[in-house]
Amino acid sequence: MADTKQRVAFIGTGIMGAPIAGHIMDAGYPLTVYNRTEAKAQPLVERGAVWSASPAEAVRDADVVFTMVGYPEDVEELYLSSDGxxxxSKPGAVLIDLTTSSPALARDIAEAAAVSDRTAFDCPVTGGESGAIAGTLTAIAGATERDIESVRALLETFTARIFCFGGAGKGQSAKLANQIALASSMVGMADALSLAQQSGLDLEQTRKMILTGTGASGAMDSLAPKALDGDWKPGFMVKHFIKDIRLALEEAEEKEIALPGADTAYALYDMLDAIGGAELGTQAITLLYQEEGDAVAAGLDWSLYTNAHEHGDECGCGHDHEHGDECGCGHDHEHGDECGCGHDHGEGEHECCHGHHHDSDHECCHGEGHGHHDHGEGHECCHGHHGE
Structure with a gap:
C-alpha cells in the first residue's frame, strides 16, 4: 500500500530528474516535487505529485530526499545554506544527491548530515536521458551496501545496476572517471566520422563496422546516429558535460596527474560552447568538423569565436602575441607557419582542424583558454595554453 511507503521529496525535475521522479511515483511512493522552473514539474503534478513552493517546504516531512540540480554551487547552496x-529536513531523513558534483563537497555534506542526525550520500547516475526514461540508469553510490539498505528499493525503481564505492565522495569520483572515458570516446567518435566522411565512405556502414570491434563505444553506438541524422537535441547538454570534465580535471590537478584525453575534449567542448552550443546535445561536437553552413543551420555562430580573436593579439590565454611569439601551441607564428594543427598555412586561408576557415592571423582552433586550471606563471598545459 502507498501509505506504508517512504515519503519522497524530489528537487530538480529537468531532463533527467523528471523521468526518475516519474518512476518513483509509478512504484507507489508518495512524492513531493520542487523545481526552479515550475512548468517542468507540472507533468508530475498532473500525475499526482504534490508541488512545493520551496525546497525547504518540499523536504519538511520527507523520509527520503533526492536532488538533481546543475552545478556544485547549486548543490552547496541547496544543502548547506542556513535554510537548506x-x-x-527532519531528523533521520536520508538525502541522496544524484547530481554529478564535487567529491570534496559530497564529503562535506555527508559530514554535516551526520552531525545533524541525517544521512546523506552522493549517488550520481549514468545512462543519459534514454536511461532515465527507461528506468535503466546505473547508480554510483558514495556509500556502502549497508548504507543504502533502507533506500535500495527506491533506487531500484529507476536503475538497472547499483555500484557502491564505500564512502562519501567516492561515488562522485567514480562518476568523473566515467565522464573522462566518455569524453575521449566522444572525440574518437567525431574524429572517426570526420575521417570516414573525407574518405568518401558510407558513414552508417562505417559506424556499424566500428561497433563490431575494439573501437566500439557507447558514443559510437548511441550518439553517432543522432549526429548523422542532424539531431542535436540534448540527452545531455554540452554545458553540463563541460562542467563534468572541468570537475575531473580539477581533481586530476589536485592529485598532480595529467589527463590529456580529457584536456583535448574540454578544449573542443569549450569551443562548441563559445559558438552557441551550450544547450545542444553532446553529439554536437561533430559540428566542429563540418562546413560553416552546417553549424549555422544548427544555430551556431562562428563569429562569436572569431570576433574574440579578430585583432590577432590574443590566443585566448590572455597573452599578447603581437611580436610573433607563441600562441600557446608551442610554435613560432612570426612567418605564418604552423598554428598547431600540423599544417603549413602559407600566406592564404587555411582550413584548420575542424573545417572552419581561418585567415592568416587567426590562431589555432584550440585557442580558447581552458578556465579549469590555475597554472603557475609561464606554465603551458596540454594544449599549450598559458595559464593565468
Missing part, C-alpha cells in the same frame, strides 16, 4: 535541506 540539512536544516529543513
Amino acid at each position: 535541506l540539512l536544516a529543513a
Whole structure:
C-alpha cells in the first residue's frame, strides 16, 4: 500500500530528474516535487505529485530526499545554506544527491548530515536521458551496501545496476572517471566520422563496422546516429558535460596527474560552447568538423569565436602575441607557419582542424583558454595554453 511507503521529496525535475521522479511515483511512493522552473514539474503534478513552493517546504516531512540540480554551487547552496535541506529536513531523513558534483563537497555534506542526525550520500547516475526514461540508469553510490539498505528499493525503481564505492565522495569520483572515458570516446567518435566522411565512405556502414570491434563505444553506438541524422537535441547538454570534465580535471590537478584525453575534449567542448552550443546535445561536437553552413543551420555562430580573436593579439590565454611569439601551441607564428594543427598555412586561408576557415592571423582552433586550471606563471598545459 502507498501509505506504508517512504515519503519522497524530489528537487530538480529537468531532463533527467523528471523521468526518475516519474518512476518513483509509478512504484507507489508518495512524492513531493520542487523545481526552479515550475512548468517542468507540472507533468508530475498532473500525475499526482504534490508541488512545493520551496525546497525547504518540499523536504519538511520527507523520509527520503533526492536532488538533481546543475552545478556544485547549486548543490552547496541547496544543502548547506542556513535554510537548506540539512536544516529543513527532519531528523533521520536520508538525502541522496544524484547530481554529478564535487567529491570534496559530497564529503562535506555527508559530514554535516551526520552531525545533524541525517544521512546523506552522493549517488550520481549514468545512462543519459534514454536511461532515465527507461528506468535503466546505473547508480554510483558514495556509500556502502549497508548504507543504502533502507533506500535500495527506491533506487531500484529507476536503475538497472547499483555500484557502491564505500564512502562519501567516492561515488562522485567514480562518476568523473566515467565522464573522462566518455569524453575521449566522444572525440574518437567525431574524429572517426570526420575521417570516414573525407574518405568518401558510407558513414552508417562505417559506424556499424566500428561497433563490431575494439573501437566500439557507447558514443559510437548511441550518439553517432543522432549526429548523422542532424539531431542535436540534448540527452545531455554540452554545458553540463563541460562542467563534468572541468570537475575531473580539477581533481586530476589536485592529485598532480595529467589527463590529456580529457584536456583535448574540454578544449573542443569549450569551443562548441563559445559558438552557441551550450544547450545542444553532446553529439554536437561533430559540428566542429563540418562546413560553416552546417553549424549555422544548427544555430551556431562562428563569429562569436572569431570576433574574440579578430585583432590577432590574443590566443585566448590572455597573452599578447603581437611580436610573433607563441600562441600557446608551442610554435613560432612570426612567418605564418604552423598554428598547431600540423599544417603549413602559407600566406592564404587555411582550413584548420575542424573545417572552419581561418585567415592568416587567426590562431589555432584550440585557442580558447581552458578556465579549469590555475597554472603557475609561464606554465603551458596540454594544449599549450598559458595559464593565468
